[in-house]
Amino acid sequence: MLVVLTFLTVDSLNVTRAGGIQVPNYDVINQEIGYANDWSRGFEVPVIGASEPLFGRTYSLPEATELMKLGKAVIQSRACMDCHTFFGNGAYYGPDLTKSWLDPAWSQIWMPMTGAATRGDAMVEFLMHPEQYPTWTRQMPNLHLTRAEAQAVVAYLKWMSAVDTNGFPAHFGRIQTQN
């Protein structure tokens, strides 16, 4: 079993490296990202679209890689995983962040609320001052993120939304829930 696991691990790490078959390179943050059904595989997969600069600029691959390193460092230092889930792993007090970049709530709720012109800017504003933009009884605490840290987290979430997660979460953002 260990031998089998070793072979599978080598293959899995190759498939999941940044730029691998299921995990895009970090400079994917410069492009539009969607989530659509792939009929051949029977579930939704990320769809990488046209150019879409983040925070008004295009990042080179080394710059995007540095941004991701910072984003991951922020996520660990603030223990985001102990409230939220990433790919469904973590705590369960806050919403899952796997496809958070694609969440319609950013454009429907937070962009008007913050007055930001783009989804990315609205996310940054929210992450820096969450107590000013409450949308529900469970509020995110203020974790004292600098603008650079907040931008790095947003970039990280955009990259994560482009990871092919075998259809998890199913039907993300395609169903309007009635309260």
Next chain:
Amino acid sequence: MYRSQRLALRYFAAAITLFGVMTAAGLLSALYYVDSSLLYNVFDFQMAKILHINTLVIWLLMGFIGAVYWFLPRELGREVVGIWLAEVLFWIFCAAVAVVAVVFIFVQYGSSDQFSMWFINQGRKYVEAPRWAAVGIVAVVLTFVYNVTATAWRARRMTGILWVLILDLVPLSVLYLDAFPQITNMSHDLYWWWWLVHMWVEGTWEVLIGCLMAWSLMELMGTSRRIVEAWLYIEVMMVLGTGILGLGHHYFWIGTPQYWLGIGGFFSALEPLPLLGMVVHAVYDAGTHHMKTTNRPAFYWVLAEAFGNFIGAGVWGFMMTLPQINLYSHGTQWTVSHGHFAFWGAYGCGVIAIIYLVLQQTRKAQNFDSRAWKWSFALLNLGLVGMVGGLLVAGITQAIYERAQGGSTLQAFVVASENQWFQSGMYARVIFGLLFAIGYLVLVYDLLVIGKRAAVAQRTQEASA
């Protein structure tokens, strides 16, 4: 009494203390769900959760280490080699746990630099402890491994249980090294993180508790070594056969290849089999001894361990392990329900059973019984099952309304969390959590007094005779 056994008693005292901290932090974590304004921006949910799950790992680890330090000299008939080093490291271990807890409570988190990783919070679930403390845990575990292997070597004696234990301690130590790296790619990070979490909890810990239960059954019911070792070998083979590739059920949705859906689904569906073996073993032993024992608390906690492990880890895990179901149950309170039941059944009950077994021997009481242990047994297990039930209702509500119907957006998350079934489940969790906490207090009282009066009476009777 060997020095190693006196050290074991200290480990048990520390374990039970941390069990209390875990319970208190768990209750606090539950309260955020019913009052979300609680301690907002002062001591938020994630810090209570971190305290809850880290003390969970440490109290069980301390219980296991204490149990081995208790049984080892009895098994080999000699003092543990290098016991002075283990004694020193025990106090360092306790001091480190206290410092980390103080940092978690008062400092909480740092900025996004290496200082935070080394001295404040690593922010990876279960391994949030800063790196300096993780180095300390490695030192404690390596000393523990040295104690066990060197003692067996000097004694020139090996038993089947010891072979299994020593071989198990190697991956137990090596896997913990996974607590250090900071990997940018979340898919890679989670890939290795599961090696630590799954292989520890569903691999090395299962084997370790199997060894401890084997020793316990020999002492508790006089079961022959031949029988317990045969069962242990069967269980180990099945754990290795199903658990290693059962790891795959954590690789469904983290960006890993699609073949994990089939591999993980198949092997994790087989994972309950070794746990079923434990139940058969326990029922067989209990039946052959007609449920008679001189240590009823330990006996009943062993039974709770066997059934709790099978139902909590096996059945509850199986319920959500197939990818077709896991797509909707993953990342909901359903997982929390399984986690509580599995940790309690597989490990919590086992550690408590061993502590009762040890106390009977240290207090030299033949009539080892009380009313309090029955109350604590009932309250703890009822509280736990109630919490698990509440969380299951909440989790199924999320699976339906948030995942299946809602498409997992923020709005869907809110709708599911506002649903009356979810909220009822969360209130039930608080109420049964309180019962569990009362059960803990009764347990502490009982552990302090059980057998003492009987031992005094016994000695008086012997003196007068």
